[in-house]
Amino acid sequence: MSHNLDSMMFVGDTPWHGLGNELDRLVDGKTAMRESGCNWRVEKLPLQFVGNDFQPVQAGNGMALVRINEPGTEGYKKYGPQVWFANATDKYTIVQNEDAFNWIDRYNLKVETAGSLLGGRKVWILCPINGEFSPAVGDTHKPYLLVSNGHDGKGALVVKLVVTRVVCSNTLSWSLLEDGKELRVSHRRNVLERMNEFGELLGLVDRKVSDYATLSTMLAGKRMTKGAWEEFALRVVPDPLPNADGTPKSTTKAENKREKLLHLFENGRGNQGSSAFDALNAVTEFTNYFNVPSQDQSKRLDSAWFGRGSDMNQQAVRVLTQMYA
Numbered sequence: 001m002s003h004n005l006d007s008m009m010f011v012g013d014t015p016w017h018g019l020g021n022e023l024d025r026l027v028d029g030k031t032a033m034r035e036s037g038c039n040w041r042v043e044k045l046p047l048q049f050v051g052n053d054f055q056p057v058q059a060g061n062g063m064a065l066v067r068i069n070e071p072g073t074e075g076y077k078k079y080g081p082q083v084w085f086a087n088a089t090d091k092y093t094i095v096q097n098e099d100a101f102n103w104i105d106r107y108n109l110k111v112e113t114a115g116s117l118l119g120g121r122k123v124w125i126l127c128p129i130n131g132e133f134s135p136a137v138g139d140t141h142k143p144y145l146l147v148s149n150g151h152d153g154k155g156a157l158v159v160k161l162v163v164t165r166v167v168c169s170n171t172l173s174w175s176l177l178e179d180g181k182e183l184r185v186s187h188r189r190n191v192l193e194r195m196n197e198f199g200e201l202l203g204l205v206d207r208k209v210s211d212y213a214t215l216s217t218m219l220a221g222k223r224m225t226k227g228a229w230e231e232f233a234l235r236v237v238p239d240p241l242p243n244a245d246g247t248p249k250s251t252t253k254a255e256n257k258r259e260k261l262l263h264l265f266e267n268g269r270g271n272q273g274s275s276a277f278d279a280l281n282a283v284t285e286f287t288n289y290f291n292v293p294s295q296d297q298s299k300r301l302d303s304a305w306f307g308r309g310s311d312m313n314q315q316a317v318r319v320l321t322q323m324y325a
Contacts, residue, residue, distance in 0.1 A: 004299040007037030007074060008115025020115060026128070029104030032111035037074045038097045038123055040067055042085065042151050062090040065153055067120050075120070085121055086153035093187045095157055095195075097123055100149045103195055107202060109145065117302055121152040124305070126162070130209045135216035135277060139270060140166040143209045145202075146173075146305065156184040157191060159198045161208050162305065168269035170284035171301070172317075173310050174212050215321070219277035222324045229265065232279055233258045235319045236312065261286055276324050283316040 008020035009032060021035050033039055044063040067083040069075035100123065104111060109127040116123045125147040132142050141163050148158040160183060161174040183201060185194040224232070237257045240249040264282035266273030271281055287309030292300045303309035 004117050004302060006116040006118065006120050008113060009035040009037075009111075010113040010115075012112070020113075026110035026112055029101035029109070029111060029125070032104070032114045032125065033097055033101040036114040036116070038101070038114065038116055038120075039073055040069045040075045040120065041096050041098070042066065042094050043068055044088065044092070044094065047087070063088055063092070065092070065094070065151060067151070079119070083119060085119070085151050088153040088187075091188060092153060093189050093191050094151075095149050095187060095191055097149070099192065099195070100125060100147055100157070103199070104147065107199055112144070118152070122148065122150050122155060122302070122306075124148045129205055132166075133209070133213040135213065135220040136275075139220070141213075141216065142166060143174075143205075143212070145205065148306065150187075156186045157195065158184045158306075159201075161205065161212075163209075163212055165270065165281060165284065168281075168285055168288075170281060170288045171304055172280075172284050172313050173305065174208060215317075215325075216277055216280075219280060219320055219324060220275050222276040223274060224265075224276045224279055228276075228323065229262070229279065232276075232316075232319055232323065233261055236283060236316050237261065257286075260290060276320050280316050280320055284313055287312050 005020070009023055009027075010020050011023050011026055021037070023035060027035065043066050045066050047062075047064055065085040065088050067075070067079070067085055069079055069081055069083070071081075101114075104125055104127060109129070112126055112128050114123075114125040127145045127147075128142060129145050130143050132140050134140050144162050144164065146158075146160050146162045148155075148160075150156060162171050163174055164171050183198060185191050237254050239251045239254050242248050261282050264285050265271060265278055268278075268282050268285045271278040271285075284304075287304045288300060290300075291309045291312065292303050300309070304313070
């Protein structure tokens with residue numbers, strides 16, 4: 001089986017069911033960088049660079065982003081000394097893995113899991129914060145701070161709050177900003193200075209965790225009728241718009257998704273098929289385990305954290321808030 005996962009460390013259960021380096025305790029950023037196999041750096045080299053998987057470029061791009069692995073590391077054993085990542089302009093500023101993991105230590109956070117995807121083109125760090133809460137009896141949720149750094153010439157540096165439902169390891173992103181947008185900064189010349197601003201926003205974490213706990217507790221107490229479910233499902237997974245000539249498109253794919261969501265609403269892990277919170281958990285279970293047509297669970301988690309799965313989760317939150325808040 002091909003895995004989107006490059007390397008990782010973890011404490012306890014993971015979505016990959018044991019892939020990676022298992023540790024017996026939370027660790028600091030420096031240790032996490034080493035144990036997760038992220039102890040390599042990125043350099044900007046001239047476009048004449050020729051290495052593993054190098055791709056030809058069009059005129060106008062300035063530099064090649066190249067992963068540099070030191071002898072004796074797992075990355076060196078796996079890939080050799082150098083790996084081409086992407087092409088970037090001269091203005092692109094690298095945020096080294098060491099910069100991101102040092103940021104974790106600067107704010108005295110501890111790491112539960114960290115690693116990289118796509119050969120290292122995306123690095124993540126996950127730190128537990130603020131204990132646990134339960135929207136309903138026996139339904140424990142754990143909040144985390146997620147730091148993600150891209151090395152693909154496009155991905156930004158992102159800091160977000162994610163909440164994991166322990167019974168099924170579903171994760172849901174929750175913005176630290178008031179407008180609901182992600183806290184992110186592109187790889188420009190001031191990117192390292194902006195990282196300091198991220199630290200200032202950590203003071204919002206307590207309130208943001210409380211906001212999510214309040215919303216989830218409210219939803220757990222709201223009964224979802226058959227009619228409400230049908231409205232919710234259709235707004236989260238709408239039928240496709242007609243073609244430009246007015247002819248209808250097939251609705252089979254959307255109908256299949258809504259059918260799967262209904263099954264998870266009624267029979268998903270920890271669900272009763274009765275509350276608005278069951279509806280939200282049906283969506284998060286879908287995005288975490290079924291949304292990406294792949295047997296590679298790391299691709300599904302990547303989608304749930306950063307891609308279409310995250311967008312779908314946020315749409316579910318918006319719809320339920322409009323229906324019940």
